[in-house]
Every structure is written in C-alpha cells, then in structure tokens.
Amino acid sequence: MTRYYPVMLRIEGKRCVVFGGGAVAERKAAGLLEAGAAVTVVSPTLTPLLETWAADGKIAADRRLGAADDLDGAALAFAATDRPEANRRLAEEARLRGVPVSVADDGEAGDFVAPAVVRRGDLVFAVSASGAGPALAARLAGELAERYGPEYGPLAAALRRVRAEVRAAVPDAADRRRLLRTAVGDAALAEWRRLGPDAAGAVLLARLRALAEEEEGRRGRGEPPDPPGFAHFS
Numbered sequence: 502m503t504r505y506y507p508v509m510l511r512i513e514g515k516r517c518v519v520f521g522g523g524a525v526a527e528r529k530a531a532g533l534l535e536a537g538a539a540v541t542v543v544s545p546t547l548t549p550l551l552e553t554w555a556a557d558g559k560i561a562a563d564r565r566l567g568a569a570d571d572l573d574g575a576a577l578a579f580a581a582t583d584r585p586e587a588n589r590r591l592a593e594e595a596r597l598r599g600v601p602v603s604v605a606d607d608g609e610a611g612d613f614v615a616p617a618v619v620r621r622g623d624l625v626f627a628v629s630a631s632g633a634g635p636a637l638a639a640r641l642a643g644e645l646a647e648r649y650g651p652e653y654g655p656l657a658a659a660l661r662r663v664r665a666e667v668r669a670a671v672p673d674a675a676d677r678r679r680l681l682r683t684a685v686g687d688a689a690l691a692e693w694r695r696l697g698p699d700a701a702g703a704v705l706l707a708r709l710r711a712l713a714e715e716e717e718g719r720r721g722r723g724e725p726p727d728p729p730g731f732a733h734f735s
C-alpha cells in the first residue's frame with residue numbers, strides 16, 4: 502500500500518498527455534482542462550465529448566495508438582487505455598523520461614492517483630481513498646458538494662481580498678493571525694457573502710475589525726469562539 506502525498510499542481514499551459522479515448526480518459530481530460538492544461542489525447546477512438554473538444558480546439562487529438570515519444574515534453578501523463586499491457590508499457594516509458602504518470606487500471610503501477618474533486622472557485626476539495634475505493638472518494642466528494650454549495654466560490658474570492666487588505670494594513674503578525682482567523686468564522690463568511698465581491702477593501706477591513714472585537718467580547722465572557730474548529734488555537 503502506498504501513502505500518497507497530496508499537492509495542488511500548477512499545470513496551466515503545460516503539456517499533459519492522456520492515453521485512451523474512453524470514459525475514463527474523458528474524465529481525466531476534463532479535470533486537466535479545468536486547470537488550464539494543454540491536453541493531448543492519444544487514442545484510435547474518442548468519446549463524443551472528446552471529439553467535440555478536439556473539433557473546438559480545446560484539446561489536441563492524435564487518433565492512433567499511444568507511443569513513447571508522445572511523452573516528450575509532458576508534465577503529466579495518464580495511461581487510461583483499456584489495454585493493461587499498453588498502460589504498463591506507456592507508464593514505463595513515462596518513468597524513463599521522468600514524467601509522472603497515473604495508471605487507470607492499476608493505481609499502484611503509477612506515480613500518482615487522481616482524487617475526486619469539487620471546485621468552488623479558489624476553494625478546491627480533493628478526496629482520495631488512495632486506490633482503496635474510488636466510488637467512496639466520489640461519494641464523499643458528492644457530500645462535500647452538497648455541504649459547500651456554489652456560494653462558496655464568490656465567498657473565497659472575497660476572502661482573498663480581505664486577506665490582501667489585512668496583510669497590507671496590519672503590520673503585527675499576531676494581530677494579523679487573529680483577524681484572519683476571525684475572517685473565516687461563520688459570522689465573517691456570512692458578511693463576505695452579503696457584501697459581495699465588489700465591496701471596497703477599507704469596508705471589508707472595518708467589518709472584520711468589528712467582528713474581531715465582538716469575538717474578543719465573547720472570549721472575555723467565556724463563550725465559545727467562532728468558528729468552533731479554532732477552539733484549540735486559543
């Protein structure tokens with residue numbers, strides 16, 4: 502069993518090669534496009550959606566069997582054909598070239614596995630069962646998608662601005678940290694939603710300071726902090 506190390510990769514504009522043109526390859530290509538990768542699919546056949554993306558120029562498609570030199574210059578590779586021998590061979594070629602590869606029919610044969618992903622703007626949930634159960638990862642990601650709806654996208658954008666404001670205006674590190682914890686409490690998140698993405702930085706900062714003072718008051722009275730998850734920090 503492998504203990505994987507999770508990361509967020511920057512792959513915008515980078516060549517990512519998907520071998521295979523079935524449902525699994527399509528899912529991998531979709532995830533790569535979300536991150537702005539330059540996707541090349543190599544496969545004799547393509548799903549209708551992959552065909553559409555190729556026709557629209559969203560992906561490059563080479564309609565043939567995968568070959569070793571497809572991997573030249575690749576940042577990532579996905580062996581997602583329905584031929585285990587082909588997947589294994591392409592994975593070996595990737596490794597020879599130092600290209601990280603995932604293997605769709607045998608997770609342990611690759612360098613990484615794909616998590617189930619939910620995106621809400623800057624906020625990204627990635628769930629993995631490390632190969633033990635992709636359907637469980639998908640189910641739990643579905644639960645996260647319900648718990649954290651589309652409203653969390655703009656909310657994260659507002660939070661990014663609040664944080665920039667605090668970093669620019671508050672020189673004391675402890676003060677900054679206290680404010681930025683308050684900035685992710687329930688009351689603050691509701692406030693960022695209410696104020697929307699266009700509120701002036703000074704307004705955001707003033708609201709945050711007011712919330713932090715209320716928080717101090719609650720702490721003084723021995724009431725629980727907001728958010729509850731931060732109790733162990735105080």
Ligand SMILES: C[C@@]1(CC(=O)O)c2cc3[nH]c(cc4nc(cc5[nH]c(cc(n2)[C@H]1CCC(=O)O)[C@@](C)(CC(=O)O)[C@@H]5CCC(=O)O)C(CC(=O)O)=C4CCC(=O)O)c(CCC(=O)O)c3CC(=O)O
Nearest residue numbers: 606607608614615616617629630631632633634635638639
């Ligand atoms: C190791 C890994 C390698 C990799 O592909 O990176 C891998 C491998 C395999 N998947 C198989 C089957 C299924 N995979 C899914 C779905 C997903 N599979 C994904 C990832 C991974 N799959 C990596 C580990 C993830 C982990 O464990 O956390 C997800 C999360 C992300 C994604 O693919 O983008 C995506 C959900 C996306 C979403 O919906 O959100 C379903 C569910 C369904 O189709 O409804 C089934 C059928 C149910 C079942 O078999 O459990 C088989 C057997 C094939 C066979 O029997 O022939 C293998 C081979 C093996 O076991 O090694």
Ligand SMILES: NC(=O)C1=CN([C@@H]2O[C@H](COP(=O)(O)OP(=O)(O)OC[C@H]3O[C@@H](n4cnc5c(N)ncnc54)[C@H](O)[C@@H]3O)[C@@H](O)[C@H]2O)C=CC1
Nearest residue numbers: 521522523524525543544545546566567582583587605606
């Ligand atoms: N990792 C995952 O999430 C999952 C993995 N799987 C595994 O992934 C494999 C692929 O699944 P699907 O996409 O549903 O299969 P599929 O049969 O729909 O598609 C296979 C694709 O591979 C292409 N292909 C075959 N040989 C090739 C080669 N040498 N080079 C390039 N392309 C080649 C075919 O033309 C076809 O487009 C399955 O056989 C299964 O073992 C299945 C379900 C989920």
